[in-house]
Amino acid sequence: MENPYNSGLERNPANHQPLTPLNFLARAAEVFPDHVAIVHGALRRSYADFYVRSRQLASALAQTGIGRGDTVSVLMPNTPAMLECHYGVPMSGAVLHSINTRLDAAIIAFQLDHAMSKVVIVDSEFMPLMQEALALTKVSPVVILYDDPEWNGARMIVDATDYEAFLGLGDPDFDWLMPEDEWDAISINYTSGTTGDPKGVVSHHRGAYLLAQGNALTTSMAKHAVYLWTLPMFHCNGWCFPWTLSAIIGTHVCLRQVRAEPIWNALADEGVTHLCGAPIVMSLMISAPETEKRDLEQTVQFFTAAAPPPESLLADMTEAGFEVTHLYGLTETYGPAVVNDWHASWSDLPRGEQAALKARQGVRYLPLEGLDVLDPETMQPVPRDGKTMGEVMFRGNVVMKGYFRNPEATQKAFAGGWFHSGDLGVRYPDGYIQLKDRSKDIIISGGENISSIEVEEALYRHSSVAATAVVAMPHDRWGETPCAFVELKPGHDVDEADLRAWCREHLAPYKVPGRIVFTSIPRTSTGKIQKFALREHARDLVA
Amino acid sequence: MENPYNSGLERNPANHQPLTPLNFLARAAEVFPDHVAIVHGALRRSYADFYVRSRQLASALAQTGIGRGDTVSVLMPNTPAMLECHYGVPMSGAVLHSINTRLDAAIIAFQLDHAMSKVVIVDSEFMPLMQEALALTKVSPVVILYDDPEWNGARMIVDATDYEAFLGLGDPDFDWLMPEDEWDAISINYTSGTTGDPKGVVSHHRGAYLLAQGNALTTSMAKHAVYLWTLPMFHCNGWCFPWTLSAIIGTHVCLRQVRAEPIWNALADEGVTHLCGAPIVMSLMISAPETEKRDLEQTVQFFTAAAPPPESLLADMTEAGFEVTHLYGLTETYGPAVVNDWHASWSDLPRGEQAALKARQGVRYLPLEGLDVLDPETMQPVPRDGKTMGEVMFRGNVVMKGYFRNPEATQKAFAGGWFHSGDLGVRYPDGYIQLKDRSKDIIISGGENISSIEVEEALYRHSSVAATAVVAMPHDRWGETPCAFVELKPGHDVDEADLRAWCREHLAPYKVPGRIVFTSIPRTSTGKIQKFALREHARDLVA
Missing domain, CATH: 3.40.50.12780 (ANL, N-terminal domain)
Structure with missing residues (x-):
């Protein structure tokens, strides 16, 4: 028998409309025409x-x-x-x-x-x-x-x-x-x-409609939130926040340049409640001179992505009255589609354990139907052991339509019914995922895979290291060996031998960097370290 | 030229899934397996x-x-x-x-x-x-x-x-x-x-997916909200809140019976943050003996529908620490699809003006694409003057699929590309709508339309009236005349002549009820007054 619920109950203009975030603005203008939508300098x-x-x-x-x-x-x-x-x-x-x-x-x-x-x-x-x-x-x-x-x-x-x-x-x-x-x-x-x-x-x-709503729901953004534009809008359409704000009748505070002083001023003067950015934005705010910092009456939510927030930075941010949420996604997923959804009980753990939990990318956003770490050969999930690496894959309504005029790349990206992110990670017993590397960031030394992130994490735990990036360097015997680029904190004075000794204490011998270079690390506009540039540099070095 | 963005970018299992609120529960169980989903007596x-x-x-x-x-x-x-x-x-x-x-x-x-x-x-x-x-x-x-x-x-x-x-x-x-x-x-x-x-x-x-999210977004329900079940779930699937709560990893507090004591106990003992119900539920809570009431640490959101909340009740609720939001919708719109979206500036107005603003049903929910008051003959919007009556109509993704095995009623309901609610109302210059009557509740007296709600509002303003309902009663000369059924507040003693005098002060002469009957008013389980029963009663009365 035919399903009786599919008969005489068709779509029509009264009960079906295309979903679009453009409608959020129409509603906002209709219901709250006088509410301040945009602040830009003196402009309201x-x-x-x-x-x-x-x-x-x-x-x-x-x-x-x-x-x-x-x-x-x-x-x-x-x-x-x-x-x-x-x-x-x-x-x-x-x-x-x-x-x-x-x-x-x-x-x-x-x-x-x-x-x-x-x-x-x-x-x-x-x-x-x-x-x-x-x-x-x-x-x-x-x-x-x-x-x-x-x-x-x-x-x-x-x-x-x-x-x-x-x-x-x-x-x-x-x-x-x-x-x-x-x-x-x-x-x-x-x-x-x-x-x-x-x-x-x-x-x-x-x-865009679903992720814009997902942002508000996932991060409990309430009506009339005030959002500061530290995240570039050219990056995945500002993670869909240009649309989210209309849904909740919020206020955009624009910012041409990401500098500490205007950020602190906006937080204090405009009552900003939410902002996004890579950890570098938090560093910038925290390391600002005390004269540039301002007292805040509100708790501010900071959504960070691109790299896990280091422990000391998290502690500094908490002390300064911020709540930091770690998000993860790609341009192919409209921006963030994964959230480190925090459990209240975790806040009672020691600071180090909290930072370790916060460093995990997390779980799927509400509008993402599937997130898993799969073996890209077999398309089977890796064991949930926090150790076995696989490729992070997405499926659902906040995955792109495809690559423009590139059917080959589109087909490859969607092979097997999942979007292949190219990011490598593990899955923990509680289902939270953690990135371990981009495929191309894996360093293969003597047949052993080395995660450059693991080496970076060891270096970040050293009290003098402000930033670091590890890439593969050619090695006569082992094929590749890690090469670390390091920025030191102001006033700190350690040398290569000191840091290598530190690494030997904290890493398996084969993971210790063959070279440690003190330098300024190149970054993209969104705070992502430009590893490709460092890789070129490393090719010219000798361990 | 063909739209290049429609080529090679088709739906596939990686980027398209049917929207369903069932997935919210799957996610909640995956991410917060130990969080308390349901409280029922001693059960957790x-x-x-x-x-x-x-x-x-x-x-x-x-x-x-x-x-x-x-x-x-x-x-x-x-x-x-x-x-x-x-x-x-x-x-x-x-x-x-x-x-x-x-x-x-x-x-x-x-x-x-x-x-x-x-x-x-x-x-x-x-x-x-x-x-x-x-x-x-x-x-x-x-x-x-x-x-x-x-x-x-x-x-x-x-x-x-x-x-x-x-x-x-x-x-x-x-x-x-x-x-x-x-x-x-x-x-x-x-x-x-x-x-x-x-x-x-x-x-x-x-x-269901969209309205469940719409509830959380429209009412700023945050992660881990605690929801008390005073609204019957058999009423429009509990306005989709059974699904909303999974989306925000909230807690359901069940309740077999709507009585003041268990409500106050749940509010205090379970930390309830949100509940829904007709104004009668608020009356019940407010009029409870002081020994049954409890002190609350949290601000509680009360979402009310079915009838506008009277001014004195609003004042009592505010004093008791509640925030009351007025919602409106029908079974055909999945529950609430209209919200009295409150403007912060309105909170500075005198109490009476606030109540008048709060009595309006309001504006469309975020997932409802269209809401208007139209002349059902011409399908043209009525002027936004707060006076001209028309039929409230809906269009969008939270309008039903149709009536089961009833193509005729379905077609009639969707005539002209809008869902015809059967509710009559007006639209104010700011776009907010207010119900004035159901078509069949209009009383036609000497060729003049009388809104039964207007007569009820006049009676509600009398300090002795606890509840009232006005219906048409046959009249030899005028065809129909209003007949008012009234419940008095305990300890109050007024008679029909007193109330008719009051009405003469507050209403045009032709709107003054021909009869005022003191009685217990029959209600449905959801608190809606059963006017059809009263109409039958009124047929036997003589003005």
């Missing part, structure tokens, strides 16, 4: 204005001929215009392509060509970079210049439309385009491309 | 056990031959078994049919036949009622008896399988059935049927 912009300006942007883009399936690229720091693009661009039917401002012109040109970009919206600060990139592209996008009053540097004279003038062309009542299907693309973000060409990660409205 | 049940028992129930049902599209009916108060049914029944692929325990046997028999019920799970207290109903049905469902240790009344000897024994047959590792599509039915709930046959409202997994 209401939800009503935020929505009107986003619709104007969508309308102006439509008038320029932009529609469904077109790419609009943006090269901007964390400004109000960048937030408007997260709504206005998809409201025109187009796909938002946010470009990392730390990239070089050649990679930007590659992205513009690959995404077939039709419009670029560029902040004054990055116009010289964009001009350099445009000289290399095959595409000839319309150029729009965003002249942020908070930018105090030089302004290049270019032949471009002014952003405010462009918005002015738009209809504030524009009947913006809902996606035809919630599977429609909302954004494209290129992965950093440390190996091979950058890949264009395509996200859809459904996933 | 962990999430691990809750999940295992739900899977056992699903497995036992599957062994009984139950599968996709079958109906499993339950007749139970707010017990752990009722929570297990909200997961275990759909985990078997079946559709959950919760029956209102206040109904009479004939209506229950109608529901069982119409839903083609294959299994009934019945609490000891309601077994006599179910036996009476089963004597009237054409269907012959398997009968399972839930013998709740917290039930202290008589136990009927019947030929039925014991619930615990039934569960014992089930496999704790049962590979439960995901919906094949998120549009699959999860539940059926019959509307009260004050007019015509009851209609079976079919809900789907997608809507």
Whole structure:
């Protein structure tokens, strides 16, 4: 017999609509039109204005001929215009392509060509970079210049439309385009491309809706939370927080540059309740001169990712009144899709044990249906022993649509019905996962796998080490051996022999670095250590 | 040119899964297995056990031959078994049919036949009622008896399988059935049927997932909230809160009966943070003897619906440390889909103005895409003037799939692409809606429409009136005139002439009730006043 519940009960416009986070802004503007949506220097912009300006942007883009399936690229720091693009661009039917401002012109040109970009919206600060990139592209996008009053540097004279003038062309009542299907693309973000060409990660409205809500639910963000933009919005669309904030009628506090003083001022003056960033952002805040720090009335939630927060930093943050939550995800998972979901009982453990628990990446976000550590050959889960390494894999509604114009990479990434992250990790008996390395970060020495993270962790426990990164270095006898790059804390004075002695105490002999180099460690704009650069450096060294 | 973002980027098991709230429990059990999921008297049940028992129930049902599209009916108060049914029944692929325990046997028999019920799970207290109903049905469902240790009344000897024994047959590792599509039915709930046959409202997994999250987001419910079951779960699946709590790893505190003493004890002893109910539940709590009341350390959120909370009650609740939020919805919208989203600035207004603002039903829930007050003839929005009446209409993902085996009613309900609620209301300039009446509650007197709610509001403002309900009464000259039924506060002594004088002061002459009857007002189990009974009564009266 046919299922009687599937008969005469079809989808219709009254009971089915495509899921899209764009609707969050429409609701926020409707219900709390006067609530401050955006703070930027002296600027205070209401939800009503935020929505009107986003619709104007969508309308102006439509008038320029932009529609469904077109790419609009943006090269901007964390400004109000960048937030408007997260709504206005998809409201025109187009796909938002946010470009990392730390990239070089050649990679930007590659992205513009690959995404077939039709419009670029560029902040004054990055116009010289964009001009350099445009000289290399095959595409000839319309150029729009965003002249942020908070930018105090030089302004290049270019032949471009002014952003405010462009918005002015738009209809504030524009009947913006809902996606035809919630599977429609909302954004494209290129992965950093440390190996091979950058890949264009395509996200859809459904996933953005679900992850935006997942952020609020996973982290218990309440109505009217105040969010400080220390995380670059070009990084996975700011982990979907541009959309989360509209869902909870929160306030965005923009920030062009991540420096300690404006961060502390925003925390104190704007009543910031939440911010995100790599551990380096916490270090920056904690190591600021006391004169720059401010007393806070509220408890502030700090969501960190990219690297596990070190024990001493966690202790410092707790003492300063912050609650730190460790998140993990990839561009392919809309940002964070894994959370170190804290158990209240863990807070009674000794500080070291707490830090060890906090260093684990954790468990799946509510909107992620599956997270596991699998043997990539057999696709079987590894034992939950906290030791056996496997590849971290994801499945669910907050996994990307696929890689743009790259069916081969897409198919490979989704082989066996799971998204293959390329990150290696273990799973503990309680189901929490911990990253141990990127596949390519494994150091193979005399046939034994060495996790560079394990060596780094040993070095981080030394009281003089501020930061470290370990990569493989060629070795005549063993093939490879670890090479450690180290930044010391100010005023600390140890030498290579001291640190090697420390490592011999804390590591198996074959894991002790063949060389320890004291240097400034190169990082990406999001605080990720650029291991590829260090690997090149290490190739020239001898153990 | 074809949209390039729709090519080579198809759905696959790694990036697309049906949305279902059942997954919330799987995650809760995985991440917080030892957290207390359910409290019931002395019972403390962990999430691990809750999940295992739900899977056992699903497995036992599957062994009984139950599968996709079958109906499993339950007749139970707010017990752990009722929570297990909200997961275990759909985990078997079946559709959950919760029956209102206040109904009479004939209506229950109608529901069982119409839903083609294959299994009934019945609490000891309601077994006599179910036996009476089963004597009237054409269907012959398997009968399972839930013998709740917290039930202290008589136990009927019947030929039925014991619930615990039934569960014992089930496999704790049962590979439960995901919906094949998120549009699959999860539940059926019959509307009260004050007019015509009851209609079976079919809900789907997608809507239940979204409204369950919407509850937490709309009301800022944080991780580990503690929820007291004063709202009957048979009412719209407890407004989806059985699923919401798993999403935020909260604790359910069960309650067989809504009485003041156990409510206050649960609030104090279990640290309850949230509860729901009609205003009558608040009255019950506030009017309890001081010896039954308890001091609370926490602020408690009370979500109320079914009727606007009166001003004095709001004041009493605030003084007692509660925060009251007014919600509105229908069975057809999964429970609450409208919230009186409070503006912080309103809290500075005089008490009366606050109560007037709080009496409005409000604005759409985050997962509801559209809410409006339309002229049902023209389907045009009424002016936002707070005066012009129209029909409240909904559209979006938290609107039902339709009425079961009733395509005619379904089509009528969805005419013009909106769900027609049958509730009449107005819309204010700020977009908030307020109910003014059910269509059938309009009293037409001398060609003028009288809102029974307006007359009730006038009576409620009298200091001696505890409760009132106004319906139409036949009138020789005017056709109809209002008839008011009134419950007085204990110790208050006013007569019909006093109240009519009061009404003449506060209402237009034609709105003054022709008769005022002092009586006990009949209510449904959810606190809704049974106007149909009063209407029958009024037919026999003379003005």
